[in-house]
Amino acid sequence: MNCPVCNQPLIILELNRIEVDYCTNCHGIWLDEGELELLLQNSDEKNKLFNSFLIDNKSKEKSVKCPICFKKMDKIICGDKNKVTIDKCRRQHGLWFNKGELISVIEMGSLDKHDKIIKLLREMFSYNLS
Amino acid sequence: MWELIKSNQRKSIFLFLGMAITLVLLGYFIGSTFSPDGGGLFGVSIAIIIWTVLSIISLTAGSSLILSISKAQEVTPAVHQQLFNIVEEMKIASNLPAMPKVYIINTEAMNAFATGKNPSNSAVAVTAGLLSKLNRDELQGVIAHEISHILNRDTRFITYAAVMLGSIVIISQIFLRGMFYSGSGRRYGSKSKGGGQAQIIFLVIAILFAILAPIMARLLYFALSRKREYLADASAARLTRYPEGLASALEKISECTDELPSANKVTAAMYIANPLKKKGMKLSDLTSTHPPISERIKILRGMMHGVNYSDYQKAFSTIKRSSSQIIPASGLSDNSAIPLRESSEQLKEQQSAIDEKRKMGNIMMAVNNYSLLTCICGLKIKIPPAFGTNKPEIICPKCGNINKLELAGRI
């Protein structure tokens, strides 16, 4: 699987038996649909998470393609004040965080209903965040 | 054992002959539409030539063809030592002259198949899903079933039959399409000749037959493969002396909902369980390549007192309430009492979905030659071969430690 931004092969990081894909070049992170399901225990929670997202059609950010199906991904707005845009596959293959986005999303905790993901990512990338 | 293989083949030969007759008749009728006298024989010879050529191709390149269609990758013992151990155990138990090659199919579906033109030149393939979800005894049961197919010469026989089915389908298709596009022209041409009447009759028969032959051949092909599944189950129980292993493997396979994307209706007959099970499986037993899995499980679990062939036949008759002989008579004369053995594993806690997923992921990555670095902070870094050597180190995003890529080992 290649990074949707810089097209380099992603490496896989495993912590507490959860895997994420990571680009050593741009420090972006791909969260696989299957890993989300494991993280959220069941797909109901995953649907809840996805439903809580606001799709932004007018985003000016360069669109990227899902590394699994190579289809354009949706731009998702997180947070109220400092809006951060992450990418989500329309076919629900997973989520893509650019480097800065991850920090912002973690800091504002806008996903706090599902803070398991945040906790894991915070731990996994504690060096990058500091 | 030899006697068993032979009589097994004698039984199947009727079904096989049925397919051959279908092929010959198809050639005859089609040939006759072109010229009533002599054309029939010409058609037959064309049909036989097509079948022979296809057979030769499939016998020389068949195994590698099937393996590549199924997206199976050959692996070394380093990828999955246990799988190799089990294959070797079954090779010893069945007295196979050579170790089969071992392949893994990178998919979450659970299935397995064997191929090969003879016992000293064979291969078994299993999916990553199967490897991660089965315990040792269950995997042994599945491998024993596959080795039995090799031992009973099923792999070769099914290849012949599949090729014959393929030839019939091809010939019918070409004929029917030819009729559709150029039918009118020929009709006018033949009316002026003397044999016109006979030719029209032949034409009607040929069209009917070209439509029916592939269906008939398919039914015969499926019957052929169904029969062989029971015998392979019986042999597997005998080889492992532990029918529960295969039974519980089949149970897990039947509960798994993932379909195998690389299988089709013809290669389906080669798998341990129908890889295309979900759609209209109940529709009819006639069009299924496999006996119902629940029945196979019940029969295996019915073998409570021994694992030789007569025990399987007894269990079969009790479950199916039928007196049909599934095991050839020579197999039944084998009365040496072979007792069951105990489970080799202490009952393990059910592995969680997350463990299963990790195990499967690791198998798939090992097949694709990923390497593994474990950082001092405990973070595991798995690197695809495409990552290349141009970047000699990876900075751990968790603790900042610099990990040298050259220290990476196998997964």
Next chain:
Amino acid sequence: MTFIIVLLIAIVLLIIFAISIYNSLVGLRNQVKNAWSQIDVQLKRRHDLIPNLIETVKGYMNHERATLENITNARSKAVSAQGVSEKAKAEAQLTEAMGKFNLVVENYPDLKANQNFLALQEELTSTENKISFSRQNYNDQVLFFNNKIQMFPSNIVANSFNFKQEVFFEVEDKAERAVPKVSFS
């Protein structure tokens, strides 16, 4: 004249027949030997694995010295055993010692999480399976060969060329005994 020719032909046929029986006996005896060498390979493999196993578990199992010593002793006895029946007996003792060890391992969760140990245990399990399967195969071959020696007419050839019956590799198998053979028919 014709009588002599018929007699000659009969003698020649008889000799050919005897030769073919002789050859098949030699073939069968070779198969027995081959089957035995297969067992031998696996037995050696088990003997090689056990010191590694002891080395790996020593640190974890301070309280099980007796069990481990038991295995080491059984192993050295098995290594030095000669001949089929003596080997069978020694190997049976080794299997029993290993069985006890496997029961004890259950009390050491740390050990069961050790990758090195797990790999060794898989190797040992597999080797024991291979031993039992090749034993089965060997005994099948011996049975076949011994039957041939006893049966007419091959027994005549066997006796005159001094073919001896081979010994079965018999092991007291507790797992086999544990299942009572019941027949309702």
